[in-house]
Amino acid sequence: MEARTLRFEAALLSMDRVLCRSLLQEAMGEERQLEGIEHLLGPALAHIGDRWEAGELALTQVYMGGRICEDLLADLCPTSSTPVAGGPRIGVGVLLDQHQLGKRIVASSLRSCGFQVLDYGQGLEPLELARLARKDQVPILMVSVLMLNSALRLRELREALGEGPERPRLVVGGAPFRFNPRLWQEVGADAVGQTGVDAVAIAQRLLEESCAP
Amino acid sequence: MCAMTSAQRVFTTLSHQEPDRVPLALNLVLRGARELGLSIRDYFSDPANVVEAQLRLQQRFRSDVLFGFFHAALEYEAWGGEVVFTEDGPPNSGAPVLGSHQPLSSLRLPELAASKGLLKVLQAIEAMKARVGDEVPILGVAVSPYSLPVLQLGFDRYIELLLGDRAEFWTLMEQNIAFCQSWANAQLAAGASAIVYFDPLASPTLVPRSLYQDTGFQVAQRTFAGLKGPTVTLLASGRSLGVLDDLAATGTLGVGVSCDEDLAQIKAACRGRLCVIGNLNGLAMVDWSPAEAERQVKAALAQAGPGGGFILCDTHGEIPWWVPDDTLMALGEAVQTWGRYPLVGAEAHA
């Protein structure tokens, strides 16, 4: 990783918003705005996610890292010129459970990396969430769950998303998937993420695949 | 060694001696509904159901403890939240007790006597105690004052409070400590032998150690100072290695540990001061065959059994609804076969 990215990561972890801001401004000044952002925020958040998965960092740090990036972006990039306005659209929601933290981490990571997030909320029934995603024609739907029985009901959601190249790809995550590595396939998902920041790499991969001839 | 009662077995291992065999702790709370052919909501509506079913299941699957536990969302309900029931999973909490714009000061300390759900748990513990006497230990469960705010405020708001406003945090903790002490002491008075202090936020998976030391660690010390019985601390499958010294310093007797970490390493770090409780992966267990269950039990016994100070349990402290009966049966049998002290056979499998 570049030295500046490492400094940015350290600043995120110590929640030094002032330093984060000046490093981001520096990167945006040197490169084209969007690339500056992509080269700094994406790798720093991904590294924080990897370190959480390895047991080196705590969830409070992952969450605050995402929050700070999201705030900085909203602050430094006026809406009209942000990548956010024109980036690919991704639907996110929590199936059945009310617990939103996983979804918030997913959403702030995606927003920090230029995606446009349609937040469908939490406590959603499978058919309702599928209907929303199809109506908006999002290419990707990201769903978080907390409980195993909620995870198992993703099968209903997957079925309701339908078939064919136009259907939204289903990406899942949450504690049950971290402890049971087979579960995502059992519920028919297209991909699974171990941390919320994985959402970015997965979205990029799925979008590339769908563009490939 | 002649057979011990379950209580002797558990207390011997808690004092870091080898009992006749490794004790098994299976929390089969939800399975009780299936046992009686009731919906989960109906099952929990009458404490007599829970008592009847838990006693049957404890004997069938040869667990050495009884859990006087319904579900964590009952505490959330006592604070004013609305529990969500399903047909195939634990009752869950709905939206946080406080709406995002409601100030912390609007949380009101609940009175136990007015919390119908909690009173049912106390009745169940009393009835279990009347049935098993001193033969089988009954574990009460209390969500820690430090972890409960996830349900009171929502996790995101709680993290921001924890990092942003220490004075408000401590004001909230004052109330939560008082609640936890009265709830845990009532369970002890009803007949619980010890309290499971359910504190996943003590885990470095969720909160960095330095922050825990400044906050949750002190909360645990203050809470335990007012308890009239012993505790074990469960981290709900969060990691423990970074905070074992701190947990031991709270005075808790044991720690529920994660399947994400090396059990032998944990055992070495806990030896003589914390009883290791764990660490079968309940969520993977859903797919285990009986043979896989036996293999997993043998591996755990070999890593953490020698010397006592080990209770075989799942990594979370509750067996999911979807785990097959055959798997659980095999698990109980494997402990009977391979868990006798001095341990032989299990070692070879490590």
Ligand code: B12
């Ligand atoms: C803290 C905790 C608690 C706390 C707070 C719970 C809460 N948040 O509501 C307390 C003590 C109150 C508690 C209680 C209970 N808990 Co609990 N708890 C945990 C613990 C340790 C962490 C959960 C958490 O909030 N993590 C923080 C969030 C953000 O993490 P996460 O959702 O996993 O998200 C991360 C990744 O998965 C990923 N991610 C999430 N979503 C998505 C989506 C996409 C698309 C992607 C790419 C990534 C992604 O990103 C995040 C990190 O970056 C877990 C075990 C664990 N180690 O994870 C058990 C766990 C969630 N609990 C569990 C259970 C069963 C319960 C209870 C039902 C117990 C009971 N019978 O009462 C109650 C229910 C409480 C309620 N909500 O009503 C089970 C659930 C699975 C199951 N068996 O069904 C777990 C998994 C434990 C286990 N190993 O079995 N619990």
